[in-house]
Structure formats: C-alpha cells, structure tokens
Amino acid sequence: MSDKKQKRRSQHWFGGTGLTGYVHRSWMRNQGRPDDFFDGRPVIGICNTWSELTPCNGHFRELAEKVKIGIYEAGGVPVEFPVTSLGETLMRPTTMMFRNLVSMDVEESIRANPMDGVVLLTGCDKTTPALMMGAASCDLPTMVLSGGPMLNGKFKGQDIGSGTHIFKFQDEVAAGTMSRDDFLKTEAGMSRSIGHCMTMGTASTMASMAEALGIALPGNAAIPAADANRGLLAQMVGRRIVKLVDEDVKMSRILTRDAFANAIKVNGAIGGSTNAVVHLLAIAGRLGIDLTLDDWDTLGAGVPTLVNLFPSGSYLMEDFYYAGGLPVVMKRIAAYLNTNALTVSGGTVAENIADAECYDDDVIRPLDKPLTENGGIAVLRGNLAPQGAIIKPSAASETLMSHTGRAVVFEDMDDYRSRIRDSGLDVTKDDILVLKNNGPVGYPGFPETGNLALPPKILQDGVRDMVRISDARMSGTAFGTVVLHVAPEAAVGGPLALVQTGDRITLDVPGRRLQLHVPDEELAARRKSWQPPAIPEDEERGYAKLYRSAVTQADTGADFDFLIGKSGAKIPKSSH
Ligand code: FES
Numbered sequence: 001m002s003d004k005k006q007k008r009r010s011q012h013w014f015g016g017t018g019l020t021g022y023v024h025r026s027w028m029r030n031q032g033r034p035d036d037f038f039d040g041r042p043v044i045g046i047c048n049t050w051s052e053l054t055p056c057n058g059h060f061r062e063l064a065e066k067v068k069i070g071i072y073e074a075g076g077v078p079v080e081f082p083v084t085s086l087g088e089t090l091m092r093p094t095t096m097m098f099r100n101l102v103s104m105d106v107e108e109s110i111r112a113n114p115m116d117g118v119v120l121l122t123g124c125d126k127t128t129p130a131l132m133m134g135a136a137s138c139d140l141p142t143m144v145l146s147g148g149p150m151l152n153g154k155f156k157g158q159d160i161g162s163g164t165h166i167f168k169f170q171d172e173v174a175a176g177t178m179s180r181d182d183f184l185k186t187e188a189g190m191s192r193s194i195g196h197c198m199t200m201g202t203a204s205t206m207a208s209m210a211e212a213l214g215i216a217l218p219g220n221a222a223i224p225a226a227d228a229n230r231g232l233l234a235q236m237v238g239r240r241i242v243k244l245v246d247e248d249v250k251m252s253r254i255l256t257r258d259a260f261a262n263a264i265k266v267n268g269a270i271g272g273s274t275n276a277v278v279h280l281l282a283i284a285g286r287l288g289i290d291l292t293l294d295d296w297d298t299l300g301a302g303v304p305t306l307v308n309l310f311p312s313g314s315y316l317m318e319d320f321y322y323a324g325g326l327p328v329v330m331k332r333i334a335a336y337l338n339t340n341a342l343t344v345s346g347g348t349v350a351e352n353i354a355d356a357e358c359y360d361d362d363v364i365r366p367l368d369k370p371l372t373e374n375g376g377i378a379v380l381r382g383n384l385a386p387q388g389a390i391i392k393p394s395a396a397s398e399t400l401m402s403h404t405g406r407a408v409v410f411e412d413m414d415d416y417r418s419r420i421r422d423s424g425l426d427v428t429k430d431d432i433l434v435l436k437n438n439g440p441v442g443y444p445g446f447p448e449t450g451n452l453a454l455p456p457k458i459l460q461d462g463v464r465d466m467v468r469i470s471d472a473r474m475s476g477t478a479f480g481t482v483v484l485h486v487a488p489e490a491a492v493g494g495p496l497a498l499v500q501t502g503d504r505i506t507l508d509v510p511g512r513r514l515q516l517h518v519p520d521e522e523l524a525a526r527r528k529s530w531q532p533p534a535i536p537e538d539e540e541r542g543y544a545k546l547y548r549s550a551v552t553q554a555d556t557g558a559d560f561d562f563l564i565g566k567s568g569a570k571i572p573k574s575s576h
Helices: 019-031 060-073 095-112 127-138 164-175 180-190 202-213 228-247 257-270 275-287 293-300 317-323 326-332 349-353 413-419 520-528 542-550
Strands: 043-048 077-082 117-122 142-146 153-155 158-160 378-382 385-391 402-410 432-435 467-470 504-508 513-516
Touching (some): 043 228, 060 117, 117 228, 164 180, 257 275, 257 293, 257 326, 275 293, 293 378
Parallel strands (some): 043 077, 117 142, 432 467
Antiparallel strands (some): 504 513
C-alpha cells in the first residue's frame, strides 16, 4: 500500500489487522464490500438530507446514487449517511431553530466516522448552511452539491414563483382582487417538479453562495433539479471529491476571507436573500475568519444587481439557467471579485468563468443596464439597533428609503394576528409597523415573520408596501421595505423592546440610520419597568432551553456560542 493510502484518515478504522480493524471491516462487509473497499482508497461520506418531510430534497436518494458513480469512477468508495433534515414548509416553530442542531449532527457524524472527504447534499433553505457549518468545524476536503431548483411555476399561462407569489396572491385575496378558489388552484402550479424554491429565495441564494465561495462546482446554483445535467453535475462532484482528497485540499483552503468577500459581492449581483447574512457569518465563524456584519455593507457596496429574478425582478431560476447561470454573473462582475481564489474545481474563479457566455441579457443584465445600481445589503445602525439591522434595498420601495413615521407596535405574532385585520386599527400607510419578540431568543428560533402582511384596509386602498421593522428574519422570496435582524433583539432587552405605539422612527437607508425619536431619559424610565417575556413551561427543558441559552444575536450569525470555531477531524478514541 502506498504511503499516501496508509496515512488516510479512514485507515485508522480499516487498516489494522487486530480486533479493532476486524470489527470495523467485518460489519461493513454485510453490505457486500470487497477487500479493496478497505485498501486505503479515499472513503467519501455523502451527507444526505433526504426526507419526505423536506419536499425540496425529496429526490436526494437518486442524486446520491449519481455522486456514488463518480466516486467509484475516480477510484474512491462512497459511504452515504443521513443527518436530520430541515423542511422549511413543515417544521415548527422554525427550521432556523434547528440549523445549529443539524450542524452538530453533521460535525459529529463526520468526525466520528471513517471519512477522508465529504459531499454535502443540500437544497431546502437551512440544509445548506447547517451542513456547511458542521463540515467547516471538521475541515476535511468537502464539496457542496445542491439539489437544484424546481421548474418555473405556472398558473393560467403566467410564470409564478415559489413563495413570492404566495405573498402577492395573499395580498390580492385580502384586497378582493383574487378569488379564494383561484388562490388554492395555484398550489399545484407553483410546485410542479422536484427541487427547491425557484425564485431567488434562500435556497437558490445559498446554492449561489456555495458556487461563489468556490466550494461547489460551476453550474451548481442554476441547473434545475429535473434536468439531466443536475445528475451529471452530481457525477462530476463524485469524481472531483476523490481528487480533492488525493490533493488534500481542505475546506479551509477554499473558504478564505477572499472567498467570503466574493460571495458577498455575488449576493449583491444576484439580489440574494437577506438570510445569507446570518448564514455566511455563522460559517465564517466556524472557520475563524474575521467576517463582520459591516463587511456586508462595505464589501457589497456599489455592486449592481444584474440578475432579474423574483423577488427583486421578473424571472425564475429555470430562466437563469438557460441564460448561463452564475458563471455569467461572476464574469460580469469579475472586476469586483478576487478571481485568483481557489475553488474545488481545481481552478481559480478566473478559470471557472473564462468561457461563460450569456444567452439572455434581460435575465442576466449587462453591467451598464443593471436591475438596480446598488444591490446588496444595507447595514443600519442607530439607537434602535446598536448592534445593527439590515435591509435589502433592491426588494424595497424607493419612496420609503428615507422615511419618518409613527410606530404601530405589535408585542409578538399573537398580538399582530389578533389586531391586524381589525378595521378599527389606528394605522395609515405612512406609519411604521413594528414587531417585537421574533428574534433568535424571543420566538424562539428567529422566524421569517419580518415581512408582515399589511392591514387589509391599507391594501384595499391599493397600497402594497409600508416600512416594517422587527428582530425577525424574512423569507428570501419576500419583498418590501422591511428592516430585519434588529440587534440586540427585544427579548433580551434591546431598545426595540422599549418602542411604543405613537413613537416616531426614522429609517434612513442612504445614511444607514435607524433612529427612535424618544429622549434617553424616557427610554431609561421605560427600561426600568421592562420585563423579559415569560418562557412557556414546556420550553424550560430540552433543545429549546439549550437554544435559548446558547444562541448568539443576529449580527454574529445566530450560531451557538460554544460551536464557534473548529476542532478539525482528529481521530477519536476507539471503543473496541
Ligand atoms: Fe424548501 Fe423553499 S421551501 S427551498
């Protein structure tokens, strides 16, 4: 056996001739493994988030088989293993609450088992960051393979996009311009093939982030799940991960600060989800990379949004694929990028995008005809958000970017739901809807409730946007002048907790300000009588208790404080 083979991590399990090696091999042989399975060739873990409860990842058993073909072809051996999956549409209270839990599942599954490299099968929103966070803390050679978006949604001859059109239809029903019957008929038209949401929501954004970071192969973001090329990409990933193990290219060689800077800029160019902010901060935290909330504003500043996809634009991921996908975007903004960054393809960003060609300039706009001049994320600060808050200008209304209004406050979602439809609610279109206690600790689990639906009486007047402010997140498929991730959150006593209906608030996106116009003395008096929200008895134990006690605020990624950093993939003690 060559030196290289002998030194492989997996050989600490499979290489010995004593009792331990016997035990490790013998039980694996019940799956019909030949002798050469154990001879020191790269053992590649395929981390699978397949679940029927995660419909976006429902095709992952077939996708894993394609990866295996590639691994075998390149001389490696695959071992597929499950981790907890995170189905955005079904899990309660939120998948975000379980992102950190899954990251632990991934980290410990990798470290505890004989793997030399890992392929992460990701799709639905939180599956991508959860798997990347866990794998980053182990730092083996690693590749991300996304499951791909669904085909374009269709209803009455029109394209309809996952999530985005639900919000639009909901407003139309409330305004009386769409029937409930039509609303329900759109369900099947919206989700008509395998794959994840096909707007530029969080899933497509995170698949794009993986590609921009260089941890996924070119083409990863856009190829539809139902397209034969998705399976082909999976096979190529299988081939490539074996080479990465051979070359010992660890995850930390790819995920450098330069790579994160590239991803932030690409997020601006694609009009990506605000959720990428917390996820990339959390992944960088695992790798010890000094990435801050402010980097989102400073690094992303001036990058134009080129990708004309819902929710910011008019097309969907299938169109994006036919137009050339992410390599075209990266080529068009190459001047903003660190094109020397190494990627898992074996080449640099520059090499990966050299041959990219655009086939539809309306879907991927040229630099001189962008969808929005300044894409990206604006980071706001002020006495209402001392640790920061964010807004996505490309999804907001230009007319509301500098706005002072009267706060209409909701203490939590129950309060909001009980009053928002009340025709007697004292609210005008110029007011600012403020939602408290929807942050990481407050909900708990940092839900996507920030894009509060407007009061029906406002919608009936034809108004479709108002300023909204909360400590919540927002679905990547949503839109509006929505200030999110206010930190510190209300439930831990952030200034948001002190806002009362009638207070005046200024949102000044060009000036990056979020200001509550209440004198300091008055705020101090309110603080004296403030009480943190009561925690229900059933959340005083188990994971909810762990989550509340360890989750960090939005500005540092809402990871668990004890998970930040990495421990590598040292060989644990044997139990035999
Ligand atoms: Fe899974 Fe949108 S619900 S990606």
